[in-house]
Amino acid sequence: MTHQPLPFISIVTLNYNQTPITIDFLKSTELLKFRNFETLVCDMGSNIDPTDEINALNIPNTRVLRSEENLGFTGGNNWGMRQAKGDYVFIVNNDTEVTPDLLDELLAPFHSDPTIGVTSPKIRFYHHPNVIQYAGFNEIDVFTGRASAVGSKEEDKGQHDTSGYTHGAHGCAMLVKREVIDKVGMFPEKFFIYYEEWDWSSRIKKPDTKFIIKRRHLFTTKNPSPWVSKVLSRFIIIPETEYCICAVTPTHGNSFASLCFSHFSPFQKQCCAL
Numbered sequence: 001m002t003h004q005p006l007p008f009i010s011i012v013t014l015n016y017n018q019t020p021i022t023i024d025f026l027k028s029t030e031l032l033k034f035r036n037f038e039t040l041v042c043d044m045g046s047n048i049d050p051t052d053e054i055n056a057l058n059i060p061n062t063r064v065l066r067s068e069e070n071l072g073f074t075g076g077n078n079w080g081m082r083q084a085k086g087d088y089v090f091i092v093n094n095d096t097e098v099t100p101d102l103l104d105e106l107l108a109p110f111h112s113d114p115t116i117g118v119t120s121p122k123i124r125f126y127h128h129p130n131v132i133q134y135a136g137f138n139e140i141d142v143f144t145g146r147a148s149a150v151g152s153k154e155e156d157k158g159q160h161d162t163s164g165y166t167h168g169a170h171g172c173a174m175l176v177k178r179e180v181i182d183k184v185g186m187f188p189e190k191f192f193i194y195y196e197e198w199d200w201s202s203r204i205k206k207p208d209t210k211f212i213i214k215r216r217h218l219f220t221t222k223n224p225s226p227w228v229s230k231v232l233s234r235f236i237i238i239p240e241t242e243y244c245i246c247a248v249t250p251t252h253g254n255s256f257a258s259l260c261f262s263h264f265s266p267f268q269k270q271c272c273a274l
Contacts, residue, residue: 009037010086013094014076019050028097042080044070074187106175117180120169136166168201
């Protein structure tokens with residue numbers, strides 16, 4: 001039997017005056033079972049350059065990319081993606097801690113369905129760990145231009161534990177196929193932060209591509225966003241789209257990977273579960 005080479009993943013995370021939080025995230029990546037990845041820490045003009053402190057950790061395949069200005073969530077992640085080498089790019093907040101199975105679980109749907117373009121995990125609130133924030137997205141309301149999350153504010157009793165297709169990926173944690181980035185482009189930088197994932201999801205999601213929500217990996221966030229003061233006007237562009245977005249649940253019993261936002265940097269307190 002011929003074995004296919006492991007895909008290479010680029011983990012892209014932003015840092016803005018939160019080096020200790022970012023370090024907690026980086027230490028957690030050392031526990032990942034899937035090891036064929038690089039980590040790009042994109043520093044958005046922090047007051048103190050974190051490069052030496054992060055390099056001193058000696059975490060393999062980790063690079064600090066230093067920008068002299070805060071490019072925002074969209075610009076910073078795009079900047080990182082342009083320098084990423086992976087077959088897949090994992091956009092993830094720096095205020096997270098990953099559990100060992102996370103990358104394996106997010107990768108699995110791509111192997112079974114070539115039309116899947118993006119996978120995202122379920123999200124629960126940090127201070128209310130049994131309450132769901134995101135278990136996929138409903139279709140955007142064409143009258144209000146707003147989106148609602150599946151399971152939002154519901155107590156998690158397992159009612160959204162089945163992985164499946166969804167209408168949009170969550171910007172706090174999304175694994176994106178390189179082919180999608182090359183074909184569709186990146187985050188719309190007009191947003192700076194918020195609603196950027198909806199514009200991107202809308203451009204990605206054409207009839208032959210899917211988004212998957214993978215449900216039961218955990219995320220938690222703890223501090224307010226360093227970018228909130230620079231939020232631009234929000235609007236949604238919904239052109240014809242081409243790829244699918246998926247949300248994912250575990251494939252084996254109670255064993256699940258988790259990602260924990262240890263501090264609330266670009267978003268509010270939340271937990272994502274696959």
